[in-house]
Amino acid sequence: MTPVLDVRDLTKIYGDGDTEVRALDSVSFQAERGEYVAVMGRSGSGKSTLMNILGCLDVPTSGTYLLDGVDVSRLTDAQLALVRNRRIGFVFQAFNLIPRTSAVANVELPLAYHGMKAAERHRRAMFSLDLVGLADRADHEPNQLSGGQQQRVAVARALVTEPALLLADEPTGNLDSHATEEVLSVFDDLNAAGRTIVIITHEPEVGARADRLIKLLDGRIVSDSWQSGRHAVGAQ
Numbered sequence: 001m002t003p004v005l006d007v008r009d010l011t012k013i014y015g016d017g018d019t020e021v022r023a024l025d026s027v028s029f030q031a032e033r034g035e036y037v038a039v040m041g042r043s044g045s046g047k048s049t050l051m052n053i054l055g056c057l058d059v060p061t062s063g064t065y066l067l068d069g070v071d072v073s074r075l076t077d078a079q080l081a082l083v084r085n086r087r088i089g090f091v092f093q094a095f096n097l098i099p100r101t102s103a104v105a106n107v108e109l110p111l112a113y114h115g116m117k118a119a120e121r122h123r124r125a126m127f128s129l130d131l132v133g134l135a136d137r138a139d140h141e142p143n144q145l146s147g148g149q150q151q152r153v154a155v156a157r158a159l160v161t162e163p164a165l166l167l168a169d170e171p172t173g174n175l176d177s178h179a180t181e182e183v184l185s186v187f188d189d190l191n192a193a194g195r196t197i198v199i200i201t202h203e204p205e206v207g208a209r210a211d212r213l214i215k216l217l218d219g220r221i222v223s224d225s226w227q228s229g230r231h232a233v234g235a236q
Contacts, residue, residue, distance in 0.1 A: 002069040004164050004196045005031040005054065010063035012049050012219075023049040024060065025219040031212075033164075036191040037198045038210035046219040051169050051200045056084050068164045085113055089158030091168040095150045097142040097157075104129060104138040107157045114161075128156035132186050148179025155186055159195075166190065168199040172206055184209050 012024040024046045031037050041047045052058035053065060056072055065072050067087060075083065084090075097106050107125035116124075129135045132152040142150050151171060158166055168187070172180040188209065191197050199210060207213050208227065215223045 001033060003030040003066075004033050004035075004068055005029070005198070006064075006066035006069075007054075008064040008066075010050070010053060010060045010065060012046075012053065012058070013061045022219050024053075026063070027216075027219070027221055028063075029214060029221065029224060031196065031198065033196055034191070034194045035196055035212060036187070036210045037212045037214060038207040039198065039200050039214045039216065040202060040204070040207045041216035042202065044218075045216040047200050047202075047216050048169070049219075050216070051167065054165075054198065055088055055090060055167050056080050085110055086161050087164045089161065089163040089166045091151070091154050091158050091166065091171045093170040093173040095142070095147075095154045095174075097150055097153060099142055102139050102141060103134060103145070103153045103156075106142070106153055107160050110157060110161050124160055125156070128160040129153070131159060131190070132156045146179060147175050148182040151175060151179070151183045152186055155183070155190075159190070164196065166195055166197045168197065170201055171199065172201070172203065180206070 007030070008028050010024050010027040011022065014021045014023055027050065039047050039050060049058070053060055059073065067083065072080065072083065098109070104122065104125045107128050108121040111121040111124060126135060126138060129138055132155050134149060134152050134156065137145060137149060145153065172183055175183060184206065187197055187199070199206065201207050210227065212224070212226050214221055
C-alpha cells in the first residue's frame with residue numbers, strides 16, 4: 001500500500017554563506033495509512049519547517065515529498081491549493097474559527113470552496129461535529145464555547161473534507177489540562193477509527209499519546225520509535 005507520507009532527504013536552507021541555516025537536514029521517513037505520529041523537538045529543531053512542508057505551505061530546498069503517492073513538487077499552484085483543501089486537514093494552535101459564525105457554519109467552510117450544495121455541506125458538517133462530540137453545539141458561536149470545544153470544532157472542520165492526512169500544529173498549546181485531555185481523546189478516537197494523524201508538539205505528554213514518536217534536533221531526526229503496544233516493530 002502507498003504510504004500517506006513519503007519524505008526523502010528533505011533539506012530546507014534559509015539564507016546563504018555565513019548566514020546559512022539548515023532548518024531541515026536530510027530528513028527521511030514514511031507514514032502509513034492509519035498511523036498516529038508525533039514530531040517533537042525544541043524551538044529551532046525544524047519541526048515547524050517540517051510541518052509547513054508536509055502541509056504544502058512551503059517547499060524544500062532539496063529532497064522529495066510524496067503525499068498519497070503524489071510528488072507535490074510537480075503540482076501547479078492551483079493543484080497545490082486543491083491538495084491543501086481536500087487532502088490535508090489542518091488543526092492550528094489558535095483555532096482560526098470565524099467569530100460570530102456558528103460552529104456548523106465554520107465546519108462547512110472548506111466544503112463551500114468545493115462548490116458543494118448547501119444541504120450536503122450541512123449534512124457532512126454535522127457528521128464531523130458528531131465525530132468530535134459537539135453535534136449538540138452546532139448553533140453555538142466560538143465565544144459561546146470553551147477553548148477545548150473551539151479546538152474540537154477546528155478538528156471537525158479539518159475532517160469534513162475526508163482528508164488523507166490530519167496535520168495538527170501544537171493543537172493543545174492554548175489549552176488548559178482539562179481541554180487538552182478533551183482534544184487528545186478526540187485524536188485517540190479518530191486514530192482508532194483509521195485516521196492518519198501527524199501532530200507537531202513540544203509537550204511530552206502530548207507526544208506520548210501517539211503510537212510513534214519522531215524527535216528532531218538541529219534539523220535532523222535523532223530518534224524514530226514506536227511507543228504503543230499495538231506495534232511490535234521498532235524504528236531506527
